[in-house]
Structure formats: structure tokens, C-alpha cells
Amino acid sequence: MLELQPKAQFSVVVPPKLLQEGYLVTFSSDWPSTHEAIREKTFRIDVCNQVPYDLSYILPTGAVGTIYRDVDFSNGGGAFQESIYPENQNSLFEVLLGFKPGNFISHWYVPAGKSVHALEYAQMYPDLTNVKRQYLGARQPKDSPYDDPRIKLYLVKDLAPLIMRLYVLPGVLFEKIVCGLTINKCLMRKIEAPTDDQLLKAKVIRYYDYLRW
Amino acid sequence: MPSSVIIALITAVAIAAERENAVVKAKSMTIDNQGGTTDRIIRIRDVFTTAAATGAVAAAQDEERYLATVIAGDIITLGEEDLKGVKCLGTMNVICNVADGALDRCYVTVGYEHE
Numbered sequence: 003m004l005e006l007q008p009k010a011q012f013s014v015v016v017p018p019k020l021l022q023e024g025y026l027v028t029f030s031s032d033w034p035s036t037h038e039a040i041r042e043k044t045f046r047i048d049v050c051n052q053v054p055y056d057l058s059y060i061l062p063t064g065a066v067g068t069i070y071r072d073v074d075f076s077n078g079g080g081a082f083q084e085s086i087y088p089e090n091q092n093s094l095f096e097v098l099l100g101f102k103p104g105n106f107i108s109h110w111y112v113p114a115g116k117s118v119h120a121l122e123y124a125q126m127y128p129d130l131t132n133v134k135r136q137y138l139g140a141r142q143p144k145d146s147p148y149d150d151p152r153i154k155l156y157l158v159k160d161l162a163p164l165i166m167r168l169y170v171l172p173g174v175l176f177e178k179i180v181c182g183l184t185i186n187k188c189l190m191r192k193i194e195a196p197t198d199d200q201l202l203k204a205k206v207i208r209y210y211d212y213l214r215w
Numbered sequence: 216m217p218s219s220v221i222i223a224l225i226t227a228v229a230i231a232a233e234r235e236n237a238v239v240k241a242k243s244m245t246i247d248n249q250g251g252t253t254d255r256i257i258r259i260r261d262v263f264t265t266a267a268a269t270g271a272v273a274a275a276q277d278e279e280r281y282l283a284t285v286i287a288g289d290i291i292t293l294g295e296e297d298l299k300g301v302k303c304l305g306t307m308n309v310i311c312n313v314a315d316g317a318l319d320r321c322y323v324t325v326g327y328e329h330e
Contacts, residue, residue, distance in 0.1 A: 176263075
């Protein structure tokens with residue numbers, strides 16, 4: 003039998019979740035001068051290496067907001083530091099993070115003590131000691147499942163500490179919180195004079211302050 | 216699905232070891248007390264250590280997750296529906312309230328999965 007496949011009218015291309023070799027990234031102008039080496043510069047990703055890594059914590063529940071675990075992604079020997087940050091200036095770590103199901107929430111701070119998800123009214127700030135506002139800006143396991151992670155972080159050398167605050171919700175005595183990370187290690191090569199076309203195609207990586215205005 | 220057969224003892228017997236990135240869920244359990252001359256209470260216990268946190272120090276815990284009474288000479292089988300929600304954060308242990316004896320013996324079979 004001879005069959006002639008009709009020409010497809012259109013096709014749907016699902017873009018990859020992670021940066022790939024050959025991709026371009028640009029760091030926006032809102033990066034502070036402490037990151038002068040990457041600020042307003044464009045890079046090509048030369049090499050990628052995905053490193054899976056699971057973190058887990060068994061936490062008790064207590065009186066409202068009294069017991070929580072801060073997970074500090076920055077490097078160091080501190081009790082709560084997980085040392086996920088790059089050590090080289092030409093490295094970019096793109097991290098996908100998902101949770102296994104459980105009775106817990108996470109709040110996000112960068113740098114420590116400054117929430118990423120505050121609203122504009124003075125009191126509308128995530129607060130674990132408040133039964134209502136403990137859910138303000140809280141990311142739950144269903145928001146970023148372990149098998150289909152939706153939380154994405156971009157880490158560069160010497161970035162201010164990024165803190166994930168884990169809190170077990172009332173109703174259970176203990177909970178095991180499992181965070182699945184895929185750390186996409188990207189080796190960057192600077193493009194000295196990017197063309198307009200390259201700038202247009204490059205993924206813009208903004209400083210976290212753009213989330214707070 | 217892995218499973219483990221143990222003789223019920225008054226000391227804890229490990230069914231499934233703790234895995235850092237998973238919990239242990241009981242999927243099936245058969246308690247065979249046909250060779251027993253004493254009624255028995257079988258317990259699933261969860262042994263783990265909490266992580267250090269703000270407001271709490273790391274501490275060893277031993278929590279009860281399930282309890283079943285099986286009369287002498289009887290055998291009971293529990294399926295996934297019966298054990299729904301039985302989840303161990305650490306090591307899954309089984310413990311009994313009656314000492315084992317050559318003429319008074321109970322076997323416990325537990326099917327489980329790390330999830």
C-alpha cells in the first residue's frame with residue numbers, strides 16, 4: 003500500500019523546561035553592582051549538566067508559627083545551609099524544585115527576612131504566627147509537584163541567601179517534607195557584542211528585587 | 216511491592232528501613248495467629264528522628280501508626296483500603312504485646328512501598 007501523509011497544518015512544540023546548550027541568557031540592568039561580572043551582559047550556554055538532588059526534613063507541628071525549618075540554599079557550613087550555589091563566576095545554576103505530597107507549606111525569602119510574596123498594605127505580609135496570613139504567599143506541594151516541578155530558581159555566585167521556610171500545618175503531629183531538586187548546571191560563555199537578534203532571543207534573568215515594587 | 220514476614224515479638228521488628236527521600240506506606244498486612252494460643256495486639260510503629268528547626272531541637276520519635284487485635288487461632292488479612300493512610304516517616308516496625316513461644320506463635324506479613 004502506498005500512502006501519502008498529508009502535510010501538517012500546524013504543530014505544537016513544547017519548549018524544554020530547562021536551559022539547553024546553545025541557549026542565550028541576559029542578566030538585566032537591575033542586578034546590583036556587586037554582580038558587575040554578569041550585570042547587563044549576555045552569555046551563551048556552552049555546557050549543561052542536570053544534577054538531581056533530594057532534600058528531606060521531618061518536622062513536628064507546634065503552636066501556630068512556632069516551629070519551622072529554614073532551608074538556606076547559599077553555600078557554607080551553617081546548620082541550615084544546603085550549599086547549592088555556584089562557586090564560579092561563569093556558572094549559572096537553574097534549579098527546578100518540586101515537593102512530594104504532605105501537610106506543609108513553604109514561604110520564600112530573599113535575602114533572609116524579606117518575603118518575596120508580600121502584598122502592598124502594611125500588614126499583608128506572610129506571617130506564620132497568624133492563622134490567616136500564614137497562607138499568604140505560601141506555596142503548597144500541589145503548586146509544584148515532585149514529578150512536575152513548577153518552582154524555578156536561578157542561582158549565581160554570591161547571590162544573597164535564598165531562604166525556603168518550611169512549616170508543617172496543624173492537624174498532624176509530624177510530617178516528612180521531601181523537596182526534589184534538579185540542578186541544571188550551566189557553563190556560560192560571555193558574548194562580547196551581542197547582536198539585536200541575539201538579545202531578542204536571550205532569556206532575560208532579572209534580579210529578585212523586580213518581584214517587589 | 217516488597218513484603219516481609221516476621222514472627223511477632225514483644226520487641227520491635229523492622230519491616231522497612233527508613234529512606235531519606237520517601238515515606239513507607241503499608242499496602243497489605245496478614246496476621247496469622249492460627250498457631251497462637253493467646254489473643255494478640257499487633258502494632259505498626261514509626262521510628263524516626265526529627266530535623267533541627269527553629270523552635271524545636273532534633274529528637275528521636277516512636278509513633279504508633281496502626282493497631283489490630285487478633286484472637287487466638289484466627290488469621291486476618293488487611294488490604295490497601297484498610298491500611299489507607301498508614302504512613303511511616305522513618306523505619307516501619309511491628310511489635311506485639313505477647314511473647315513468642317514454640318507453641319504460641321504469630322506470623323505477620325506486611326507489604327509496603329516507599330513513596
